[in-house]
Amino acid sequence: MRALPSREQPNDRATLACADRAGAVALVFAGRLDAAGIARLWSPAVKAASGAKGRPLLFDLSAVSVCDTAGATLLVAAEDAHGAPATLVGAAETLASLLARVRQALPHPTKPQRAAGLGSPFRLLLAGFAAAANGIAFLGETVVAIILAPRRLRMLRADDILVVADQAGVRAMPLIVILGFLIGLILAFQSAIPLQTFGAVIFVANLVAIGLFRELGPLLAAVILSGRTASAFAAEIGTMKVNEEVDALSTMGLDPMTMLVLPRLFAAVLVMPMLTIGLELAGLVGMAVVLHLFGYPLGVVIRQVQQAATVGDFVGGLVKALCFAAVVAAIGCSRGLSTGRGPRAVGISTTAAVVGGIVATILLDGAFALIFYRLGL
Amino acid sequence: MILGGSGCGKSTLMKQLIGLLPPNSGTIEVLGHDIVRERASVLPSIGVMFQSGALFGSMTLLENVMLPLEIYTRLAPPARASVARTKLGLVGLGESADLLPAEISGGMAKRAGIARALALDPPLLFLDEPGAGLDPITSAGLDKLILELREALGVTFVVVTHELSSIMTIADRCIMLDRDAQGLIAEGRPDRLKAESANPIVHAFFHREVL
Known part of the structure; x- marks a missing residue:
């Protein structure tokens, strides 16, 4: 041996x-x-x-x-x-x-070369400008694709929209319902204890209903859309980019924006109201369970919610949700299309899609808060 | 060299030789040791280059080559880097050490794969389809590199391929597998097999004929 x-x-x-x-x-x-x-x-x-x-x-x-x-x-x-x-x-x-x-x-030993040129804060600034420029370019391309969509109906496949809507909407519903129920339950329970001191437990219904309709419903649905759907968009399109499938589409004369981005954008906007309403209803059920445990009958709770929340709160929340969905889906697709080469690239795009989606949602929510305040809504 | 048409089991045989797949029956000895039972002790003595190069995408070429040295030796980081740079220099990638796999061509990835396989100076190197997907000039360059490394380092290469030009250039001894025969159908020097084999499959393979 x-x-x-x-x-x-x-x-x-x-x-x-x-x-x-x-x-x-x-x-x-x-x-x-x-x-x-x-x-x-x-x-x-x-x-x-x-x-x-x-x-x-x-x-x-x-x-x-x-x-x-x-x-x-x-x-x-x-x-x-x-x-x-x-x-x-x-x-x-x-x-x-x-x-x-x-x-x-063996290469002859050389002195380590300093990266020529710019310091790191300046580079960060440049990277920020580049990212902003890419975002604006993507927005422009999306708008153009939407305008031209009626002329490219054959590229915009209804099947794709339905499949994405199923993935992003129907299959996300159990998660949305469970999270909404738990959030309503926790929010109601946490606020009921201090309010009990003042004998004002019934106002928990006001707090939870307005909070869910105006803020938490759209915001949490957008966060879930970001984590669950935008990441999937980035990974799917990113993998297609790495495998040169996107280039193949372009060489066949098919517009990747119309074929890949618009169906996802439409599907996300389509399912978002459903997800938001699902989360809000589940949250209200969670709140009702807590109030029932505190001795309030269901009818009283429903009347209190009807008095507290207005149609404006509900519709305003839905409008916000639609905007969040469009932005989150666009960021997911944009990250996917800007995927680089190599196995790490898809992971980087996916992470960027989730982080970008959540950050953009919160920034947009802040903007909506200002707009609604100025409009007196 | 392990030859044969597509689907005849060349890559499966190689996977068995390097211990990734157990044999259905019998034992496989590599460097005199059972590759299944003594795999952990045999692995540092063999190097493997996979068809795509299989470089780790998150590491530079230098870090890819340094990895086996980090695991199997006690070399300090600067010494590891020097040894790894030597291996990259041997395969002509001395200037590309700091590039990521995504930044290099297919031919460079294969050469980097060979450098990583050489990291521990193993006496035995397995190469899976080194010329696949490369242009004839790059493929010929890779064949030349294999011959040079064999001469300079005394390494034995086991190469899986079906590229005739590579076979005729670098092989000392070939075995040929066949899907229908489910095993070995020929063995010997490539020039002899080409000139003398009476087996119609071997003849067709070496003369690029349709059966």
């Missing part, structure tokens, strides 16, 4: 000794100069060779049993530290030839 070239054999250990030989510094190597053996020798060999600057350097390799490219790299590193080629003593022809090849292969 042939012995495996083991990492280190005790009787064939790599060793190094330094000696003075007729004015030259001799590094006397012995044993196996392979990746396992040289680990211990690297630092002393380089240090000894560096200390020999100005004097001739000599490698005595007569006792070396094996030298592979790792060992040869050590010898070249020592030569580099010394600053001049060493004289070989006792080197087998194969070893000398390997050393010559490694000398040729």
Whole structure:
């Protein structure tokens, strides 16, 4: 049985000794100069060779049993530290030839190059501008695609819209209902305890209903759309980009914006009201359960909600939800289309889609708060 | 060299030789050791280049080559980097060490795959379809590199391929598999197989004929 070239054999250990030989510094190597053996020798060999600057350097390799490219790299590193080629003593022809090849292969040490040009805050600023420019360009392309959609109806496949609507809407509904119910339950319970002190538990219905209709319903539905759907959009389109499927569409004269982006955008906008209403209703049910436990009959709770929340609250929330859906879906598609090359690129796009979607939703929500305030809504 | 048409089991055989798939029956010995039972101890002594190069996309070429050195040796990081740069230099990628796999061509990815396979100076290297998907010039360059590495480092290459030009250039010994025969149908030097084989499949393979 042939012995495996083991990492280190005790009787064939790599060793190094330094000696003075007729004015030259001799590094006397012995044993196996392979990746396992040289680990211990690297630092002393380089240090000894560096200390020999100005004097001739000599490698005595007569006792070396094996030298592979790792060992040869050590010898070249020592030569580099010394600053001049060493004289070989006792080197087998194969070893000398390997050393010559490694000398040729190893790039000469160069000073680390500083990245030319701009400092990091400036780069960040530039990256920010580039991202904003890309966003504006994507928005423009989307608007153009929507305007031209009636002329490209054959590219806009209804099946795609329904499939995406099913994935983003119907299949997300159980999650939406569970989360909505739990949020209504928790919100009602947390607010009922302090309000109980003032005998005002019934006003929990006002708080939860208005909170859900105006803010939490659209916001949470958009966050779920971001995490569940925009990430899927980015991953799907990103994978198509990596596999050059997007290029294939373009070369067939098919517009990727119309074929890939519009169906997802339409589907997201289509299902978002359903998701928002689902979340709001589930939240109200959760709130009703808590109020029932505090002794309020269902009829009283429903009347309280009817008095507290207006149609304007409900419709305003839905309008916000529609805008959130369009932005979240657009960011998911845009991230997918800007996917780079390589296996990491899809992951990066997916993360960017989720983060971008959530951040954009919250910024947009802030903008809506200002607009609604100015309009007195 | 392991030859044969598409679907004859070349890659499956290679996967068995490197311990990724167990044999249906019998044992496979690599460097005199059972690859299934002693896989962990055999692995550092073999290198494998997969068809696509299989470089880790999140790492630069240098980091890809440094990875086996990090796991199997106690070399300090600067020494690891020097050794890895040597391997990249040997395959002609010394100047591309800091690039990511996404930034290089298919031929460069294959050469980087060979550099990573060479990281621990294994005596045995397995290459899966090294010339697949490459233009004839790049493919010929890869064949030349294999011959040079074999001469310089004394490495034995086991190459899976069906590219005739590569077979005739670099093979010392070939085995040919066939799907219908479900196994080996020929063995020997490529020039002899081409000139003397009476097997119609082998003849058709080497003379690019339709059966």
